[in-house]
Amino acid sequence: MRIPFLATGPGIRPHDDRTDFISLVDVMPTLCEAIGAEIPFGCQGRSFWPILAGEAYPAEEFSSIYSEIGFGSLPYGPEERPPLHFPYEGPTYDELNSVTQSGSIKMVRKGDWKLVYELMGRAELYDLAADPGELDNLYDDPAHAARKTEMLEELLYWTVRTEDPLPRAKYLPKTAPRNWYRGG
Numbered sequence: 001m002r003i004p005f006l007a008t009g010p011g012i013r014p015h016d017d018r019t020d021f022i023s024l025v026d027v028m029p030t031l032c033e034a035i036g037a038e039i040p041f042g043c044q045g046r047s048f049w050p051i052l053a054g055e056a057y058p059a060e061e062f063s064s065i066y067s068e069i070g071f072g073s074l075p076y077g078p079e080e081r082p083p084l085h086f087p088y089e090g091p092t093y094d095e096l097n098s099v100t101q102s103g104s105i106k107m108v109r110k111g112d113w114k115l116v117y118e119l120m121g122r123a124e125l126y127d128l129a130a131d132p133g134e135l136d137n138l139y140d141d142p143a144h145a146a147r148k149t150e151m152l153e154e155l156l157y158w159t160v161r162t163e164d165p166l167p168r169a170k171y172l173p174k175t176a177p178r179n180w181y182r183g184g
Helices: 024-035 049-053 142-161
Strands: 064-072 103-110 113-118 123-127
Touching: 024 049, 064 142, 103 142, 113 142, 123 142
Parallel strands: none
Antiparallel strands: 064 103, 103 113, 113 123
C-alpha cells in the first residue's frame, strides 16, 4: 500500500507528502469539493482537497488507510474447482468470481506499520521501515504485542467507519463534513 498519487491543476499546491494516506475512494469526494459539489450520501471516501490546496486539515484523519478484498463466505483452496462461467484451463482474468474472491481479507496501514487479517483468523503484522518486503510477520511476536493491539483497534475503527449508512428516508442520518470523522 505504497502507491504514489500525483495531482496537478488549479488550486493545487505543489508539495511532497509522504505521511498522509489516501485511497482511490477518496478521489471522488475530493473532486466534489474542488468543484463545489456536495459529496453524495453513502460515499465512504473523504475529501483530501485541503491537503492538495495547502490548507489546514486534521492530520489524524489521514494517518491511516484501510483496504479490503473478497466477497466473504469461506475461502476456496487452490485445489477446489467449483463450477464457474469460464473454464479453469488457459489464461483468464475475472475479479468477480467466487473462487478468486472467496473469503475476506482486511488491511490497515498506519505510519510504517501494516496489519492484514483474513476471515479464517490468519493475520500478519509488518514493520515496513525495517521490512519493506513484508518477509518477517511480527503478529505473534510478544515484543510487538502493544503495536498489534493498536493496529487491531485501527482495523476495527475502519471496519465500523466503512459500514453502509441507513438509507435516506423519513429519518436523515447525520453526516460528517468532508466525510472526516477524526477532527476537522
